[in-house]
Structure formats: structure tokens, C-alpha cells
Amino acid sequence: MSEVREFIPINIAVLTVSDTRTELDDVSGQTLVTGLTAAGHNLIDKKIVPDDIYQIRAAVSHWIADPAVNAVITTGGTGVTGRDGTPEAIQPLLDKVLDGFGEVFRMISYQDIKSSTMQSRAIAGVANATYIFCVPGSSGACRTAWESLIKEQLDYRTRPCNLVQLMPRLLEK
Template sequence: MTEKNFIPLNIAVLVVSDTRTDADDVSGKTLVDRIMDAGHRVIEKQIVPDNIYQIRASVSHWIADESINVILTTGGTGVTGRDGTPEAIAPLLDKVLDGFGETFRMLSYQEIKTSTIQSRAVAGVANATYLFCLPGSSSACRTAWDNLIKEQLDYRTRPCNLVQLMPRLMEK
């Protein structure tokens, strides 16, 4: 069996929060550190308020940028009145990866029990760009990256991974 080489990806990180700044943003920093430790590149990181139009504007810009392979958002996936990340992202998706949210909540249950039902974590593909919308806690970001996303963004992961599908994402 031939050995596969690691393929570094270009990843953008969006922190959705009405209160966080670069100085106190733990979740975004957690994702950036993990992305870089895995050998990928962080192309850009932004913090936007929990406003569906501002979220959508940032994500749409990145989706249109052919150099960005993956977008990770953190925050805005809960059930309160201001939580709107899934509503902002859903209209942009060409395909939804239902298994991501299901598996994330299964893994999260092991840590936070029934509180996991409050998470509306989602993932999908838009214009050949993978999107992952994660809860705003740094613990949730660690769970999602360490147990789901990291391996799926590693070309060496067997039996299959999301990277190997990238050349075919634009097929009709």
C-alpha cells in the first residue's frame, strides 16, 4: 500500500460573538492553535457579532475565495434569541453533512450529557469549501477538532477523508 503525503489546507476561522475580542477569545485561539499544530494554514481569522447578515457576509467572502478550502465558525449555534449561525450558513450550503452534527452531539454527550441537545452544530459544502459551525465554548471546539475535523482534513486518514473528495466537489 502506498503511503499518502499530508496536504496542508487553507483554513479561515470566524468567531461569532457579541462580546468577545481578540484579547479574550479562547475558542478562536483554540481552533487556530489546533489548525496550525496539525500542519494547516490559517488564512484569516475574524470576530463578528451574532448577526446573520454579518456572519453571512464574512462566510460568503471566504466561500468565493478559491484559495480557502475550509471555514470553521465558533459561536452562535445555541438556542437563544441571538444565536443565528446555522440560519446564516444554511442558505449558503450546496450540501449538508448531516453526520457531522449527529456525531458531534454523540461525542459531546460523553462530556456534557443531555446539555448537548442545545447544540445546533452543522457542517456542509459551499462552492467546494467545507464549512463547520461549532458551538462557542473552547471545550466544544476541542471536541469537534480533535475527534472529528482533524482526521477528516488529513489526506492520510483511511478508509476515507474529506480532502480526497476535494477535486470532485464541483462536479455536477
């Protein structure tokens, strides 16, 4: 019989990337906050920044430099328009890229939005022992990413493996 694992809550920051959203109408950011708190995790911070790679990078850099932050989830800025720059802002910060995140996200999304999923540039990785997930700006995409991928991987009880169990080893050289 396998050992029973206890849930380990982690500290998560949420960043909404948008030129138009405010705290009053940030449905996507709130979708992520609701999901992570319902799962038992701690919302350590939440911000909204414009679609500007330097403001995105500054907000995320602040969190990855803070040892109290275990994960960051961004929503928005992953499309293909001229203003969509979240992947460009985040990729230079990553120590390791989790290629499977974007691949599986698009595979799951295909079931709902068919070929439109190819427009998503969802990415994930690790920077300074902090997990970073960048998902599209629609609340449906946020729900899909949280419920189908992020929630399970940020749950220590998920078998055969999960990202939480790797946290103590992320800074190994």
C-alpha cells in the same frame, strides 16, 4: 500493503461569532487556530463578528467565494437563544449538508456534557467547494470538534476516506 499518503495542508479560515469577544479574549477561536496550525494547516484568515446572521453570512460568503480558502470553521452562535443565528446564516449558503457532522458531534459531546448536548445545533456542509463547520462557542466544544472530527477529516492520510481526497471533485456536475 496500502500506499503511504503524504499530508496535504489546506487553507482554513476561522470565524468567531460573538457580541462580546475580542482578539484578546477569544479563547475558542484561538483553540481552533492552535489546533489547525499544529496539525500543519494554514490559517488563511480569522475574524470576529457579532451574533448577526447577515454579518456572519457576509464573512463566510467572502471566504467561500475565494478559491484560496478550502475550509471555514465558525465558533459560536449555535445555541438556542434569540441571538444564536449561525445555522440560519450558514444553511442557505450550503450546496450540500454533512448531516453526520452534527449527529456525531452531539454523540461525542454527550460523553462530557450529557443531555446538555441537545442544545447544540452544530452543522457542517460544502459551499462552492469549501467545507464549512459550525461549532459551539465554548473552547471545550471547539477542542472536541477539532480533535474528534474535523482534524481527521481534513487529513488526507485518514483512511478509509477523508474530505481532502474529495476536494478535486466538489465542483463536478
